[in-house]
Amino acid sequence: MIRIEAVTKRYPDGTVAVDRLSLDIPDRAITVLVGPSGCGKTTTLRMINRMVEPSEGRILIDGVDSRQQPVNTLRRSMGYVIQNAGLFQHRTIVDNIATVPRLLGWGKSKSRDRARELMERVGLDPALAGRYPYQLSGGQQQRVGVARALAADPPVLLMDEPFSAVDPVVRKGLQDELLRLQDELGKTIVFVTHDIDEAVKLGTMVAVLRTGGRLAQYAPPAELLSAPADAFVEDFLGADRGIRRLSFFPSAGLDLLTGPVVRADAGAGEITARDTGGAPWLLVTDADGRPLGWTEPGTLAAGPAGPARLLSYGRPFVAGRDSLRAALDCAVLSPTGWAVAVDEEGRVTGVVSQQAIGDAIRAAHATGRGSDGTPDGTSESVCDPAHGDRTPKAAR
Amino acid sequence: MNGLFDLPSDLQHSYPGLVGLHLREALIPVAAGLLLALPVAQLCVRLRWLYAPVLGLTTVLYAIPSLAFFVVLIDYTGQTETTVMIPLAVYSLVVLVPAIVDGVRSVPQETLDAATGMGLGAVRRYFQVQLPIAAPAIVAGLRVACVSSISLVSVGMLIGNQGALGNMLYTGMTYGRPRLIWLSVISTAVLAVAVDALLVLALRLLTPWMPRGGARPARKAAAR
Ligand SMILES: Nc1ncnc2c1ncn2[C@@H]1O[C@H](COP(=O)(O)OP(=O)(O)O)[C@@H](O)[C@H]1O
Ligand SMILES: [Mg+2]
Numbered sequence: 001m002i003r004i005e006a007v008t009k010r011y012p013d014g015t016v017a018v019d020r021l022s023l024d025i026p027d028r029a030i031t032v033l034v035g036p037s038g039c040g041k042t043t044t045l046r047m048i049n050r051m052v053e054p055s056e057g058r059i060l061i062d063g064v065d066s067r068q069q070p071v072n073t074l075r076r077s078m079g080y081v082i083q084n085a086g087l088f089q090h091r092t093i094v095d096n097i098a099t100v101p102r103l104l105g106w107g108k109s110k111s112r113d114r115a116r117e118l119m120e121r122v123g124l125d126p127a128l129a130g131r132y133p134y135q136l137s138g139g140q141q142q143r144v145g146v147a148r149a150l151a152a153d154p155p156v157l158l159m160d161e162p163f164s165a166v167d168p169v170v171r172k173g174l175q176d177e178l179l180r181l182q183d184e185l186g187k188t189i190v191f192v193t194h195d196i197d198e199a200v201k202l203g204t205m206v207a208v209l210r211t212g213g214r215l216a217q218y219a220p221p222a223e224l225l226s227a228p229a230d231a232f233v234e235d236f237l238g239a240d241r242g243i244r245r246l247s248f249f250p251s252a253g254l255d256l257l258t259g260p261v262v263r264a265d266a267g268a269g270e271i272t273a274r275d276t277g278g279a280p281w282l283l284v285t286d287a288d289g290r291p292l293g294w295t296e297p298g299t300l301a302a303g304p305a306g307p308a309r310l311l312s313y314g315r316p317f318v319a320g321r322d323s324l325r326a327a328l329d330c331a332v333l334s335p336t337g338w339a340v341a342v343d344e345e346g347r348v349t350g351v352v353s354q355q356a357i358g359d360a361i362r363a364a365h366a367t368g369r370g371s372d373g374t375p376d377g378t379s380e381s382v383c384d385p386a387h388g389d390r391t392p393k394a395a396r
Numbered sequence: 397m398n399g400l401f402d403l404p405s406d407l408q409h410s411y412p413g414l415v416g417l418h419l420r421e422a423l424i425p426v427a428a429g430l431l432l433a434l435p436v437a438q439l440c441v442r443l444r445w446l447y448a449p450v451l452g453l454t455t456v457l458y459a460i461p462s463l464a465f466f467v468v469l470i471d472y473t474g475q476t477e478t479t480v481m482i483p484l485a486v487y488s489l490v491v492l493v494p495a496i497v498d499g500v501r502s503v504p505q506e507t508l509d510a511a512t513g514m515g516l517g518a519v520r521r522y523f524q525v526q527l528p529i530a531a532p533a534i535v536a537g538l539r540v541a542c543v544s545s546i547s548l549v550s551v552g553m554l555i556g557n558q559g560a561l562g563n564m565l566y567t568g569m570t571y572g573r574p575r576l577i578w579l580s581v582i583s584t585a586v587l588a589v590a591v592d593a594l595l596v597l598a599l600r601l602l603t604p605w606m607p608r609g610g611a612r613p614a615r616k617a618a619a620r
Contacts, residue, residue, distance in 0.1 A: 103520075133605075
């Protein structure tokens with residue numbers, strides 16, 4: 001564990017960048033430092049690898065003062081990723097990634113083999129190995145930056161706004177990739193960002209800093225959203241914190257109706273005989289159970305439903321895996337006001353109305369579920385806050 | 397009839413001998429200047445306040461006419477090659493220090509931060525990151541230094557025939573031999589162009605990482 005103990009940083013010009021900050025950073029989890037520009041995030045991060053020395057206080061790594069070991073040994077045991085990647089423009093991609101293994105005295109070919117392995121890990125085409133940084137896109141460069149930080153398999157990863165300089169689509173891809181990598185690797189990651197959405201999406205724990213380098217709140221993201229410590233944090237979280245908080249409520253408890261779901265080849269008799277549970281719409285699926293669209297019961301009884309006559313079903317949510325936010329989003333986007341639930345393979349498991357989702361939200365608030373997102377990330381009730389990110393392709 | 401490259405015996409050298417001598421008198425000072433400029437430039441990068449006075453001093457040195465330099469030095473080093481080479485080394489130093497300083501300073505801060513953060517110490521950072529990235533700027537400085545050095549060697553003809561190809565010019569003028577004059581002037585020019593071309597080629601081989609045949613990516617410009 002990394003323990004920051006009452007650390008203050010006063011720069012020579014008198015600026016107090018960090019003020020008596022104490023943080024316990026849990027192992028094998030992503031801890032996010034978030035706050036407005038100039039609040040001391042970079043300074044805090046750099047004190048961990050001693051690129052900045054604290055003026056007061058100390059930092060313990062697994063109980064040992066970080067000043068006990070030679071500074072470069074410390075740094076080589078911590079991957080470091082920055083904005084714009086900071087790649088060595090004069091070295092090939094593979095040699096960029098092999099930097100720390102080479103410093104640690106691994107042989108050239110072993111280092112390069114390891115670098116190639118990492119390129120695959122972070123989703124880079126191995127054909128890029130011999131290229132130079134200027135030949136890569138911003139997103140690819142950032143992936144190289146991550147691979148370079150992971151090359152010597154350090155237990156700790158320090159990331160300073162690594163995804164801030166890329167466009168939103170690429171950023172989302174990089175964030176998802178980081179979560180996936182973290183599932184595999186279980187590093188202790190300290191991640192700096194000024195983007196609260198990124199913090200909520202990635203963080204197991206989130207430390208909100210205010211200007212002057214003081215800690216405003218340190219909590220799991222769900223708790224941050226449900227119980228901001230003060231007006232500053234609430235302000236920083238932004239306007240739709242209620243909606244975003246739904247990301248942490250599971251959709252598993254929703255009552256799904258299967259009555260209004262019919263296969264396209266069903267006979268008229270079968271349809272009229274159905275108990276639709278009061279739903280004014282029927283969802284038509286193909287023979288495999290994948291959704292085709294909505295129709296009114298009367299229309300369907302008149303004859304088989306061609307796709308042209310169906311209303312679009314919007315974007316389904318995966319029941320149980322996606323959050324209530326995803327479910328609500330589906331219902332809001334659906335022309336019928338009903339959300340379609342599917343399983344991991346994209347087959348319909350039922351439908352649910354806005355009304356029913358609203359009831360589930362109220363029930364969830366009442367029992368306080370969702371606010372127990374635990375820092376170790378093992379709680380099943382914490383959903384993927386990036387709702388719908390992993391919707392199976394078949395369901396799109 | 398004299399062959400094109402036959403030289404009168406009072407030049408004491410064959411044509412290839414003179415070319416070799418010329419290159420030696422021109423390029424050894426550049427090499428010496430580079431060797432001195434590297435640490436001076438590094439000092440200027442580390443101690444920012446040092447750069448302005450160093451730049452001022454080198455500009456003053458550069459303003460001294462080479463002939464005046466030679467005359468002063470003759471008292472100490474006599475009418476020798478050394479007397480020619482010392483001023484040339486100083487001129488090279490003057491050209492190279494700002495070139496290296498600018499080159500090293502052009503290394504993006506984030507690249508240096510990344511290097512530091514990954515555990516490269518100051519020495520590794522200098523040799524593995526700053527110097528290679530400064531290579532294009534250093535070579536640009538070397539090109540200027542080499543070309544001016546090659547042309548300045550000829551002035552050495554005025555101090556006891558130490559001007560290599562310049563001596564040929566002198567002889568040509570003294571004995572009214574236009575062939576020697578032309579040969580001297582053209583040979584010097586060809587040498588300068590050839591050395592310059594070699595440096596350009598060397599730079600290409602040294603820096604496969606440079607974007608070619610187009611503008612550098614906007615990101616790099618923005619990062620500065
Ligand atoms: N080397 C430095 N010297 C003086 N002040 C600095 C230095 N680095 C950062 N600061 C100041 O410290 C404060 C925190 O900076 P920083 O840690 O970079 O903030 P953040 O990363 O949150 O934007 C800012 O007011 C900044 O101007
Ligand atoms: Mg910062």
